[in-house]
Amino acid sequence: MTTKLSIKELESSFAKIKGLELLIGKIVEEEWDEIVGPTPYPSITDLRAWDHRLLQRYEPFYSPFCDMCCLCTFGKCDLTKGKKGSCGIDIRSQQGKIVLIACLMGAACHATHARHIVNYLIEKKGRDYPIHLGEEIELEAPLIRLVAGIKPKKLGDLEEVLDYIERQITHLLSATATGQEESYIDFESKALHAGMVDNVALEVADIAQISALRFPKGDPDAPLVDLGMGVIDKTKPVILCVGHNVAPGSEIINYLEQSGIYGSVEVAGICCTAHDLTRYSTGAKIVGPLSRQLIFVRSGVADVIILDQECIRTDIIDEAKKVGTRVITTIDQVCAGLPDMTKSPIESIIKELVSGSFPAVLIHDPAKAGEVAVKVALEIAPSRRAKIISDEQEVLDAVLRCKDCGRCRRNCPIDLSIDEAVYASHEKNFGLLAQIYDQCLLCGRCESECPEHIPIVSAIRVAAMEKIRNEKYKVRSGRGPIKDTEIRKVGRPIVMGEIPGVIAFVGCANYPNGNKELVEMADEFAKRRYIVVASGCAAMDIARYKDEDGQTLYEKYAGDFDAGCILNTGSCVSNAHIIGAAVKIANIFAKRRLRGNFEEIADYILNRIGAVAIAWGAQHQKAASIATGANRLGIPVILGPQGVKYRRAYLGRADKKENWTVYNVRTGKEVYAGPAPEHLLYVTESKEEAIVTAARLVMRPNDTSKGRMIKLSHYIDLHQKLYGIIPEDLHLFVRTEADLPLTMKDQLLKVLKKRGWEPMELPDPTLLERQIIRRE
Amino acid sequence: MSATPWQIGDVPGPKQAHILRPEVFPKIVKTLKRPLIVVGSRKEVSEDKDIANNIVIMAKSMNSPLVVSPSIFKSFMKFKDVKVVCMGIEDLVNHLKEKEWKGFDDKGNYDSILFVGGVYYFQSQMLSTLKHFAPHLKTFSMDRFYHPNAEFSFENMSEVRWVQEFKGMIEMIKSSSVS
Ligand code: SF4
Ligand code: SF4
Ligand code: SF4
Numbered sequence: 001m002t003t004k005l006s007i008k009e010l011e012s013s014f015a016k017i018k019g020l021e022l023l024i025g026k027i028v029e030e031e032w033d034e035i036v037g038p039t040p041y042p043s044i045t046d047l048r049a050w051d052h053r054l055l056q057r058y059e060p061f062y063s064p065f066c067d068m069c070c071l072c073t074f075g076k077c078d079l080t081k082g083k084k085g086s087c088g089i090d091i092r093s094q095q096g097k098i099v100l101i102a103c104l105m106g107a108a109c110h111a112t113h114a115r116h117i118v119n120y121l122i123e124k125k126g127r128d129y130p131i132h133l134g135e136e137i138e139l140e141a142p143l144i145r146l147v148a149g150i151k152p153k154k155l156g157d158l159e160e161v162l163d164y165i166e167r168q169i170t171h172l173l174s175a176t177a178t179g180q181e182e183s184y185i186d187f188e189s190k191a192l193h194a195g196m197v198d199n200v201a202l203e204v205a206d207i208a209q210i211s212a213l214r215f216p217k218g219d220p221d222a223p224l225v226d227l228g229m230g231v232i233d234k235t236k237p238v239i240l241c242v243g244h245n246v247a248p249g250s251e252i253i254n255y256l257e258q259s260g261i262y263g264s265v266e267v268a269g270i271c272c273t274a275h276d277l278t279r280y281s282t283g284a285k286i287v288g289p290l291s292r293q294l295i296f297v298r299s300g301v302a303d304v305i306i307l308d309q310e311c312i313r314t315d316i317i318d319e320a321k322k323v324g325t326r327v328i329t330t331i332d333q334v335c336a337g338l339p340d341m342t343k344s345p346i347e348s349i350i351k352e353l354v355s356g357s358f359p360a361v362l363i364h365d366p367a368k369a370g371e372v373a374v375k376v377a378l379e380i381a382p383s384r385r386a387k388i389i390s391d392e393q394e395v396l397d398a399v400l401r402c403k404d405c406g407r408c409r410r411n412c413p414i415d416l417s418i419d420e421a422v423y424a425s426h427e428k429n430f431g432l433l434a435q436i437y438d439q440c441l442l443c444g445r446c447e448s449e450c451p452e453h454i455p456i457v458s459a460i461r462v463a464a465m466e467k468i469r470n471e472k473y474k475v476r477s478g479r480g481p482i483k484d485t486e487i488r489k490v491g492r493p494i495v496m497g498e499i500p501g502v503i504a505f506v507g508c509a510n511y512p513n514g515n516k517e518l519v520e521m522a523d524e525f526a527k528r529r530y531i532v533v534a535s536g537c538a539a540m541d542i543a544r545y546k547d548e549d550g551q552t553l554y555e556k557y558a559g560d561f562d563a564g565c566i567l568n569t570g571s572c573v574s575n576a577h578i579i580g581a582a583v584k585i586a587n588i589f590a591k592r593r594l595r596g597n598f599e600e601i602a603d604y605i606l607n608r609i610g611a612v613a614i615a616w617g618a619q620h621q622k623a624a625s626i627a628t629g630a631n632r633l634g635i636p637v638i639l640g641p642q643g644v645k646y647r648r649a650y651l652g653r654a655d656k657k658e659n660w661t662v663y664n665v666r667t668g669k670e671v672y673a674g675p676a677p678e679h680l681l682y683v684t685e686s687k688e689e690a691i692v693t694a695a696r697l698v699m700r701p702n703d704t705s706k707g708r709m710i711k712l713s714h715y716i717d718l719h720q721k722l723y724g725i726i727p728e729d730l731h732l733f734v735r736t737e738a739d740l741p742l743t744m745k746d747q748l749l750k751v752l753k754k755r756g757w758e759p760m761e762l763p764d765p766t767l768l769e770r771q772i773i774r775r776e
Numbered sequence: 777m778s779a780t781p782w783q784i785g786d787v788p789g790p791k792q793a794h795i796l797r798p799e800v801f802p803k804i805v806k807t808l809k810r811p812l813i814v815v816g817s818r819k820e821v822s823e824d825k826d827i828a829n830n831i832v833i834m835a836k837s838m839n840s841p842l843v844v845s846p847s848i849f850k851s852f853m854k855f856k857d858v859k860v861v862c863m864g865i866e867d868l869v870n871h872l873k874e875k876e877w878k879g880f881d882d883k884g885n886y887d888s889i890l891f892v893g894g895v896y897y898f899q900s901q902m903l904s905t906l907k908h909f910a911p912h913l914k915t916f917s918m919d920r921f922y923h924p925n926a927e928f929s930f931e932n933m934s935e936v937r938w939v940q941e942f943k944g945m946i947e948m949i950k951s952s953s954v955s
Contacts, residue, residue, distance in 0.1 A: 061870050063901035064908055067789030080791040080908065091908050410784050415896045449784065512895065644866070644901040651870045683866050685898050686817045686847035693864065723862050724850040 032151040037597030040149025041164050044171055044193055050599045051189035051632065053767055054606075057659050058631075058650035058680040060188050062095040065647050069094050072178045087178050096187030099624070099648045101176050103191045104169060106625025107198035109310050109333075110573065111165045113245055114205035116309070116331060118158050120247045120366060121212040127156030133210055134217030136483040142583035142594060143203040143576055147196060149596030155212065158204045165197045165204075188648075195628030196598075202626070203576035210480045213250060215279040220486075220560040220567065222479040225278040227286040227543050228471035229296060237381035238266040238301055239373050240325075242293060242316065243308035244572060246276035248330040251370030252306070253281045265377060270296065271311045272536055272571030278477045279570055286475060288544065289509035289537035295442045295461050298323065303377040303384055304353075306369060309333045310572075311508075311620060317360050324384050326353045326376055327360035330369045338362040346372060354379050395462045399425040401452040408446035408456060414439070414512055414642070418446050422456060425463070433463035439514040475543035476554040478535075478570020481577040484588055486561040490531065491589025495608050497707015499563045500714050501698030502531045504578045505538040507615030507623040510642045515541035517687040518616050519553060522566060524691055526557050528714055529564040530698075535575045538616065539568040575626050582609050582635060599768060606634025607662065607765040610698035610711065612677070614690055616640040631680045636697045638690050639683045650680035654732055662701055664763035668775030671761045673701035674732050688722040695719075696733075701765035705738035713741035716748075731757040779931050782921030786900055791907065793929035796916060798945040802952050804928075808914075810879070811840040812872075812886040815848065816865060816894025820935075822848035827939065830946045831892060832858055837946070837953040840890070841880055843868050848893075865894065869902045873910040888914040891926070900925050918942070 039046045069085050070076045077085030084090050089097070121129070131152050133140045141152050148161050172190050175181040181190065209215060216222040232238060241249040249269060256262035268285040269277045270293050277284035287296050290311045297305065297316055300323035307316070309331045317336055320327045329336050341349045342364040349368075352358040353376045363369040402422045409419040416439060421432035437460050447456040461468065493499040503525045505518060522542050526532045534542050543552045557566040561581065569577045586592040586604045594601060605611070613630060615623055618639050624646050627637040631650060639646070653659060654675035662673045676699040684690040695715040703711060712733060719727045731752050734740060736759045740748050766772070779795050781787055796804075805811075813835050821827050822844075832855045835842045841859035844852045849862040861880055871877045877885045889906065891899055899917070903925035906915050917923035920938035922931045933941070 059870075061866070061905065062909070063905045064788070065901070065904070067791060067908075078790050080789060081911070407784070410782060413783075413897070415783070641895050641898040644898050647901075649866060651867065653870070655871075679867075682864070683898070685845050685865055685895055688847035689817075689845065689864055692846065723846050724853050725862065728862065 032595070034593055034595040036149055036595050037593060037600070039598050040596030042147065042598060044168065044175075044190060047193065047196075047598055047632070048186075048189050050602060051192045052185065054192075054632070054680065055185055055188055055650070058652050060096065060184060061649040061651045062092060063644055063647050064091055064095055065645060067091070089182065093182055093184040093187060095647055096184035096191070097176050097181070099646070100172065100187045100191045100194060102621045102646065103194040103198070103625040103628050104173050104176070106620065106622035107165075107194045107201065108169055109622050110198050110201035110205065110625070111162065111169060112333060113309060113573065114158075114201045114208070115162050115166070116245055117205050117247060118155060118162060118208050121208050122155050125155065125212050127154060129155045129212055131155065131157070131207055131211045133207060133481055134483070136485045137218055137481055139484055139584050139587060141203055141207055142580040142587065143200050145594045146583055146596075146598055146601055147200050152207070155208055158208055161200065161204055165201050168193065168197045191628050192632040195625050195630070196632050198622075198625035199576060199579055199629035202573045203580060205573040206480065206570070206576050209246060209276065213246070213280055215276075216477060216479045218481045218483045219479050220558065222477045222559060222568075223282045224474040224554060225282050225284070225286065225477045227288065227473045227475045227540060229287060229292060229468045230471040231285050232268055232287065232301055233266050234301055234385075236264060236266045237303050237377040238268060239304045239306065239377050240287065240296070240302035241267070241269040241273045241277060241306045241308065242271060242312050243331075244272040244310045245308035245331055246273055246280060247366040248306050248308055248369045249273055249277045249284070250280045251366045252373050253277070253284065254367070255371045255374050259374070265374060268302075272573070273308060275478045275536070275539070275571040275574075279480075282477065286540060289540045291442050291509040293442075294319065294444050294457055297325065298458055299461065300325065303381045304328065304373045306330060306373055307334055307336075310622065321359050326380065328369050328373055329360070329362045330364065330366060332364065335362055336360070340364070342368070346375075350375050350379070391458060392462050395455060395458045396425075398454045399459050401454055402426065403452060405451065407449045407451065411445050411449035413443065413445060413510075414441065416440060418456060422454060422459060425459065430463035433460050434467065436460060437464035437467060438516065439511075441510060471544070473543045473546065473552050474555055475540060475552065476559045476568050478539070478568050478574055479559060480570055480574060482561040482581040482584065484584070487581065487584045487588045490562055491585045493563075494531075494585060494610065495589060495702065497610060497700065497703035497711055500528065500530050500711045501610040501612060501694070502533065502581070503694055503698075504611065504613040505532070505534040505542060505616065506536055506575055506578065506613050506626070507538050508617050508619035509537040509541055510617040510619035510640070511541075512641050515544050518542060519545040521614065521616070521687060521691055522553055525694070526553065526564055526566050531561060531563060532557070532566040533561070533569060533578050533581075534566065535569045535578060536572045539570070541617070542566070572622060572626070578613070579630050579633060579635065582611050582633065585609055600771065602633045603766055603768050603771065606677070606767070608700050608702040609634075610700050610703070611635050612694045612697045613637045614694055615643065616690065618643045618646070627681060636677045636680050636682070638693050638697065639681070640690065641683065641685050644683045648681070649683055651682060652678045652680070654678050654729060662763055662765035662767060663769060663772055664761070665766050665771055665773055666764050668772040669763075671763045673763055673765055674735065674760065676700050676733065692718050692722055699733055701763060705736060705762070708733070708735065708739040709741055712739060713744075716741065716744065726751055731755040735760045735762050779922050781924045782896055782932050783900070786897070786924060788904065788924055792924040793917065793922065793926040795922075795931050796928040798930065798941040799948070801916075801945055802948040805838055805949055806952070808838070808888040810884070810886045811838050811888045811890060813838070813840050813842050813890045813892065814865065814868065814894075815842060815844040815852070815892055816899055817845035817847045818893045818895055819848070821893030822851045827942070828852065830943055833950055834946045837950045845894075865898070865902055869905050872913060873905060875910075875912045885912065887912075888916065890916045890918055891923075892918045894919070896921055899923065
């Protein structure tokens with residue numbers, strides 16, 4: 001933990017010092033007069049009691065992916081039937097350990113991303129460059145204030161936050177080694193800690209880049225930008241950026257602007273780098289989420305690919321080489337076995353890349369990489385384009401080799417009938433392949449299993465060519481944080497339950513049935529006047545569908561943080577603003593102190609703020625760590641069916657009344673408050689289940705009767721519409737008759753009577769004994 | 777036809793399902809005291825009225841309630857003389873793994889869980905939870921996919937063969953329950 005030395009007043013013969021605070025050799029000018037809460041810069045164990053309280057109610061539920069452990073040379077150990085490994089661990093704790101490792105992978109990705117971007121920006125702008133997120137945002141860093149207990153003013157202030165995050169990750173990682181932590185509950189407590197520091201890292205990265213680059217600053221009217229495989233102008237040289245770190249991509253744009261040729265080269269992105277490129281410049285384009293990577297690279301449209309960090313396919317350089325695309329990797333996380341040309345003269349790097357003697361190189365200097373990318377693209381584009389012959393015929397010939405053996409389907413992560421689709425192409429029927437394009441993850445696992453080496457993803461591309469050409473959509477560029485003024489407006493109706501909830505669509509593109517279900521979910525909640533927010537690949541995929549009027553949801557709905565709107569915060573790191581919005585409500589609306597005051601704020605959110613995230617296509621370890629961090633703050637997350645492969649959920653048991661008591665702040669009495677929210681992390685099997693579950697999980701013990709009535713009317717209506725019946729658990733969520741939707745009151749009272757319902761108290765709820773203000 | 781996991785990579789470890797032959801299952805049925813049938817959300821199963829009818833016949837013959845995944849509940853709610861419960865499958869499995877759970881009739885937990893119609897990878901993980909944390913239960917997978925995480929599973933077979941064998945099996949269960 002950081003040691004803080006405060007000197008109120010000191011006078012010596014050398015100097016007179018007043019109001020100075022010293023933090024590990026760093027001078028912090030302290031102008032923030034908020035009282036420091038109990039846990040600034042919390043250690044691994046500082047919030048353990050809170051974690052255990054949460055985990056007592058929301059028990060970890062494990063679905064092991066593998067029955068064995070092979071983490072040390074004692075293994076492999078068979079952990080079935082209650083057996084223990086040579087080190088003494090059982091399957092439950094081993095799963096807790098694996099979950100912690102996954103969360104640490106995610107947190108480490110975000111921490112290095114944040115470190116890289118902060119270093120880059122400090123080098124460019126200096127340590128004293130101000131953190132400034134726009135006029136209507138005074139609460140600039142809710143998560144940093146909450147966890148670190150500091151109020152960052154300058155880029156340099158973020159370095160000490162990063163020092164803290166990196167220290168925590170090291171300590172947590174050490175706990176996963178053989179012979180360290182042994183209890184599954186404490187592995188989970190540590191995973192929650194990893195999730196929390198992950199969330200802080202997100203905020204560090206995004207507030208640094210919003211402040212120092214020219215990103216929108218909480219602008220609800222952030223510009224609409226182009227998205228889709230069909231928006232790229234192939235007549236121009238094309239540079240594609242893949243990953244998450246915008247530094248090299250922004251330098252491409254800088255160089256093009258300085259050279260006066262911006263507009264004559266296409267700058268496009270895949271995955272979160274794409275979001276951030278369009279936040280930097282509206283002239284940049286988004287190809288799509290991470291699932292578009294293989295198919296787009298294979299199309300050969302990109303002349304140069306810039307790789308930065310995270311979610312990059314590890315075969316992308318090989319694929320690029322096959323179509324003559326040159327590749328530059330730029331961050332130390334992805335060296336890819338390439339020659340390091342960071343220190344070579346620009347002209348010689350260009351020569352190697354253009355000639356193809358080195359078709360892929362490493363340049364650890366964003367500005368240099370940007371300049372090289374532009375010059376190489378300009379030089380090779382004309383000759384490359386002339387040479388790329390369509391692979392259509394080759395692909396069509398290849399599908400004829402299909403023997404209908406079915407192995408491709410059996411290797412497909414989502415069990416698509418890809419075997420039937422390929423085999424149907426024998427008869428020149430490409431309809432099934434074109435149809436499968438809408439659901440396919442384009443991951444290529446099917447083709448790596450095919451004994452006939454049929455390039456199945458390329459076959460899908462050829463079959464769906466017309467669809468791909470027409471993939472032209474609009475997405476609102478990532479606006480970043482929620483304004484303090486917006487929070488002031490919606491804070492009360494959210495806490496009272498009158499806005500039925502905040503639904504966040506987050507995470508990756510690993511959907512069970514394509515992106516359309518995601519669009520339908522977002523539309524359903526926006527229509528019902530929930531506040532809908534989105535980030536990352538999910539935010540892109542919400543745009544990848546037009547309604548009958550030819551509009552995407554971003555054109556149909558306004559981008560405010562308000563009822564009936566849909567807003568895109570931006571890339572993965574912008575998830576900080578979704579989680580941060582809940583923290584801001586506690587501070588701005590409810591005047592709760594943030595500074596080092598994690599437990600109280602988490603308790604506030606869990607009991608009062610009806611925010612739920614849906615990670616419908618969660619895939620990466622980063623999604624696991626973000627979700628786990630949100631869980632520690634009391635925000636439930638719903639996963640799509642693929643999320644079951646994270647191996648762990650946090651489930652409540654609505655039937656165990658004793659699990660759902662809270663203290664009434666005003667009387668000190670422990671009272672039953674109903675199972676709200678019922679789960680913290682829950683995997684759903686279908687879109688319908690996800691929608692209804694979200695409508696249930698937004699309920700909170702603090703809802704006023706009017707608020708609960710609104711929430712219940714949506715829950716009942718969605719339940720009837722999608723499941724065909726009135727919810728079986730209705731009686732658990734009705735506290736008094738005043739909670740019942742007026743139009744259905746008589747009918748529902750009959751149902752409640754049959755179920756033996758009795759009215760219950762409406763407490764001013766908390767799980768923390770120390771929050772009780774009066775005891776009766 | 778083989779006893780390799782339907783998804784080639786879904787190899788959990790040394791403990792994998794015993795192969796269950798549809799024609800043998802009717803004999804096993806008689807040994808099950810409190811069975812529970814769980815129907816997953818795969819549309820091929822719920823949208824085929826014939827299969828849905830057969831699942832209901834099986835439930836009636838075995839005196840088993842049916843838990844169906846919420847998205848397909850509408851296809852099953854019309855059946856009146858069998859108890860049909862609409863419940864998320866992960867939530868259900870979380871109840872099942874507690875030995876002392878009282879069940880849907882307050883008479884205690886079930887002794888054998890029969891899965892059909894689930895999304896393969898989701899069902900595989902639910903079976904894994906029960907395999908590791910519910911030693912008090914027997915699990916059966918009755919889909920056309922070999923599910924290694926079940927205790928007993930049909931082997932991989934074509935849709936056509938599965939429909940045929942499934943129906944044949946239910947006929948046998950039905951007639952033996954009548955006799
Ligand atoms: S860490 Fe423990 S369970 Fe894992 S391989 Fe080593 S001894 Fe076996
Ligand atoms: S590319 Fe599509 S069909 Fe092939 S394995 Fe991946 S998701 Fe399945
Ligand atoms: S694996 Fe190859 S040969 Fe077999 S069905 Fe699939 S495409 Fe055809």
